[in-house]
Amino acid sequence: MILASAGAAFFIIPLLGLLLRAPWASAWHQLAAPEVLMALRLSLLASFSATAVALILGVPLAWIFARLTFPGRSVVRALTVLPMVLPPVVGGVALLLAFGRQGLIGGWLATTVGIHLPFTTAGAIMAETFVAMPFLVITVEAGLRSMDTRFEDAARTLGAGRWTVLWRVTLPLVRPSLVAGAVLCWARALGEFGATITFAGNFPGSTQTMPLAVYLALESNPDAAIVLSLVLLAVSLAVLIGLRDRWLGAS
Amino acid sequence: MHLRVVAAVLITVTVGFSSACASTAPVSPNPSAPSGTITVFAASSLSAAFNAIGADFQRIHPGTVVKFSFAGSSTLEAQIQQGAIGDVFASADQPNMLKLVGAALTMEAPIVFAHNDLEIVVGKGNPKHIASLADLARPGLVVVLCAPAVPCGRYAGQALQNGGVRVKPASQEVDVKAVLSKVALGEADAGIVYVTDVKAAGAGVEGVAIPPALNVVADYPIALLKDSQNRALARAFIGYVLGDGRQILVRYGFTGP
Numbered sequence: 001m002i003l004a005s006a007g008a009a010f011f012i013i014p015l016l017g018l019l020l021r022a023p024w025a026s027a028w029h030q031l032a033a034p035e036v037l038m039a040l041r042l043s044l045l046a047s048f049s050a051t052a053v054a055l056i057l058g059v060p061l062a063w064i065f066a067r068l069t070f071p072g073r074s075v076v077r078a079l080t081v082l083p084m085v086l087p088p089v090v091g092g093v094a095l096l097l098a099f100g101r102q103g104l105i106g107g108w109l110a111t112t113v114g115i116h117l118p119f120t121t122a123g124a125i126m127a128e129t130f131v132a133m134p135f136l137v138i139t140v141e142a143g144l145r146s147m148d149t150r151f152e153d154a155a156r157t158l159g160a161g162r163w164t165v166l167w168r169v170t171l172p173l174v175r176p177s178l179v180a181g182a183v184l185c186w187a188r189a190l191g192e193f194g195a196t197i198t199f200a201g202n203f204p205g206s207t208q209t210m211p212l213a214v215y216l217a218l219e220s221n222p223d224a225a226i227v228l229s230l231v232l233l234a235v236s237l238a239v240l241i242g243l244r245d246r247w248l249g250a251s
Numbered sequence: 252m253h254l255r256v257v258a259a260v261l262i263t264v265t266v267g268f269s270s271a272c273a274s275t276a277p278v279s280p281n282p283s284a285p286s287g288t289i290t291v292f293a294a295s296s297l298s299a300a301f302n303a304i305g306a307d308f309q310r311i312h313p314g315t316v317v318k319f320s321f322a323g324s325s326t327l328e329a330q331i332q333q334g335a336i337g338d339v340f341a342s343a344d345q346p347n348m349l350k351l352v353g354a355a356l357t358m359e360a361p362i363v364f365a366h367n368d369l370e371i372v373v374g375k376g377n378p379k380h381i382a383s384l385a386d387l388a389r390p391g392l393v394v395v396l397c398a399p400a401v402p403c404g405r406y407a408g409q410a411l412q413n414g415g416v417r418v419k420p421a422s423q424e425v426d427v428k429a430v431l432s433k434v435a436l437g438e439a440d441a442g443i444v445y446v447t448d449v450k451a452a453g454a455g456v457e458g459v460a461i462p463p464a465l466n467v468v469a470d471y472p473i474a475l476l477k478d479s480q481n482r483a484l485a486r487a488f489i490g491y492v493l494g495d496g497r498q499i500l501v502r503y504g505f506t507g508p
Binding site: 096100102200202204207219222 | 329393398424439
């Protein structure tokens with residue numbers, strides 16, 4: 001009982017600290033500051049873009065893992081899930097070494113196509129996609145595995161083509177997993193710090209997302225840092241409440 | 252049953268604490284010699300020099316341990332304000348030190364123990380042929396600076412202003428070593444760091460001097476922290492930095508106070 005209360009307190013007290021120490025009187029004023037608005041706008045843009053990319057690339061990946069067997073499948077699957085457990089700053093370093101100016105692909109991109117990825121908003125989106133996509137892939141894969149494939153078979157026997165089956169039968173059936181996966185991915189992308197600051201750098205307006213803004217504001221303007229943290233806390237709470245049936249208990 | 256478990260945990264914790272307390276105050280052969288452990292918060296530009304000073308100090312005073320925490324001075328100042336326990340703070344600029352003085356977190360008046368100059372750092376061979384501050388404003392050049400709250404960012408801003416140069420950095424890094432590594436990795440074409448950083452980085456990068464008329468001199472103050480658990484050793488360390496340690500600082504590229 002004592003240990004359980006200690007465990008609960010461990011989570012509750014920091015959040016209480018955030019709420020009680022918040023400068024409520026100047027909160028709106030802080031939120032309206034240009035750097036804060038820039039960070040908010042950029043975070044929303046980057047996290048939604050990262051989720052979109054994750055959906056486009058991740059759903060087919062999830063489908064392959066759920067439905068196909070091929071040599072090396074477990075290795076590929078382990079590699080795509082790796083960013084979930086990898087320390088984010090390590091992910092940032094890896095991205096830099098692959099897509100940086102001297103990187104494996106980045107060097108070629110810079111010289112032939114003239115595309116630079118570090119220090120750009122695109123770079124920030126890439127960093128967020130790298131760390132957040134595995135959440136979507138895992139969730140959608142689980143949904144695809146657990147769905148009843150007889151509906152797909154039935155559709156095929158009725159003459160539906162492959163794409164029709166995918167659009168009209170499979171995806172609607174796994175919609176709960178798709179939604180949960182997308183929300184998880186978005187929340188993770190929103191909170192990404194280590195990979196973003198290492199690969200995309202930190203510049204207000206183009207790469208300074210909210211977590212980076214919080215980190216820097218702690219040194220110069222702690223009140224703004226607390227207000228930004230509250231915004232991120234509110235977002236996280238909303239995600240948890242929206243997905244509570246999925247995570248916290250049977251529906 | 253529960254009581255027994257709780258009692259066992261409490262006894263273990265108490266024994267653990269008392270043995271830890273015992274181990275931080277070893278019986279040294281000379282009771283008046285400094286002993287124990289101190290933690291020094293120091294600006295990241297001091298890392299190479301202070302590691303050398305710490306090694307020398309521990310050699311001269313056997314049995315003592317000096318631990319360092321290197322980060323941007325503004326990061327360290329924020330941590331100390333929020334309650335980080337340490338013995339000494341060595342900052343790369345006066346404003347961050349003065350914030351602690353104002354919050355009554357230092358014991359005695361800070362003393363400036365070294366100066367540093369800024370330098371432009373570029374990749375090996377200076378591929379973009381950067382020769383002056385004005386060159387940093389060249390379009391298409393990827394320049395990284397420290398964030399304005401960090402001392403080297405503040406100084407860099409002043410130097411650029413002195414030179415009448417407007418630079419839009421690709422990134423504002425949280426400490427000077429991050430700027431250095433972006434240039435060393437080839438991700439950035441140039442950055443503004445300290446002379447000591449270019450020296451410490453060795454062969455991977457090159458420095459381009461900033462004319463003294465435009466350059467900014469960084470003042471490094473050091474102070475004993477109020478929450479120090481070992482004031483005797485901390486004072487001995489500060490005394491060493493101000494005394495024999497000066498030669499080591501000069502060796503690493505700092506200039507005397």
